[in-house]
Amino acid sequence: MNRRYLVIIILSGGLLWSLSAGAVDLRSLRGDRPLDAGSKRPARADVILPENGEFKKSYRTHPPMIPHKVDKTRISLKKNQCLKCHGDLEHEEINAPMVSKTHFVNRKGERLGHVSTRYYFCTQCHAPQVDKTPLVQNVFDAGR
Ligand code: HEC
Numbered sequence: 001m002n003r004r005y006l007v008i009i010i011l012s013g014g015l016l017w018s019l020s021a022g023a024v025d026l027r028s029l030r031g032d033r034p035l036d037a038g039s040k041r042p043a044r045a046d047v048i049l050p051e052n053g054e055f056k057k058s059y060r061t062h063p064p065m066i067p068h069k070v071d072k073t074r075i076s077l078k079k080n081q082c083l084k085c086h087g088d089l090e091h092e093e094i095n096a097p098m099v100s101k102t103h104f105v106n107r108k109g110e111r112l113g114h115v116s117t118r119y120y121f122c123t124q125c126h127a128p129q130v131d132k133t134p135l136v137q138n139v140f141d142a143g144r
């Protein structure tokens with residue numbers, strides 16, 4: 001057989017194999033809604049509060065989950081209402097836990113006099129909890 005044909009056969013075999021491997025399980029969190037249909041607004045769910053004041057952590061450095069409502073708390077470029085209660089100057093008066101000391105360190109490892117921009121958008125890491133069936137099963141294992 002001509003070598004060029006052999007190369008084409010091998011390459012197209014590889015292409016078919018990779019296509020079939022790629023088609024394993026492409027489920028989307030959007031369900032079967034077409035991509036151009038816009039996403040559906042999730043149903044409202046009431047925030048649940050922890051029984052003993054805080055939610056159990058899954059591993060040591062887990063960001064604590066928020067044990068109170070935050071639906072009216074705004075974080076924008078100009079103001080961060082979380083810091084009105086959790087800031088280093090404000091927290092004592094409110095009797096709220098202060099943001100972690102780690103939140104004052106920038107990416108160069110320097111300690112700043114204010115919360116670092118890396119930690120400004122609190123809800124990137126801290127989230128309130130709702131009692132809902134998870135959309136996808138969580139198989140995370142903290143290895144303990
Ligand atoms: C009106 C004051 C207030 C505001 C605003 C507020 N918190 Fe809190 N937060 C508290 C208090 C007080 C606690 C202590 C637990 C409790 O009483 O619910 C707390 C607890 C927490 C905890 C748990 C800390 C731990 O060690 O377990 C986290 C995380 C948290 N808040 C994050 C946030 C984030 C993020 C925002 C903004 C989206 C926010 N909070 C806005 C008052 C506030």
Ligand code: HEC
Binds near residue numbers: 100102119
């Ligand atoms: C990049 C992720 C991240 C962001 C963003 C973030 N945090 Fe945290 N936070 C953590 C982690 C992880 C911990 C626990 C470990 C530690 O102390 O660093 C924590 C701890 C805390 C605690 C508990 C402190 C204690 O002493 O127990 C509070 C309160 C808190 N954060 C509030 C906030 C607030 C308010 C903001 C926004 C200004 C914020 N965090 C932004 C990851 C984050």
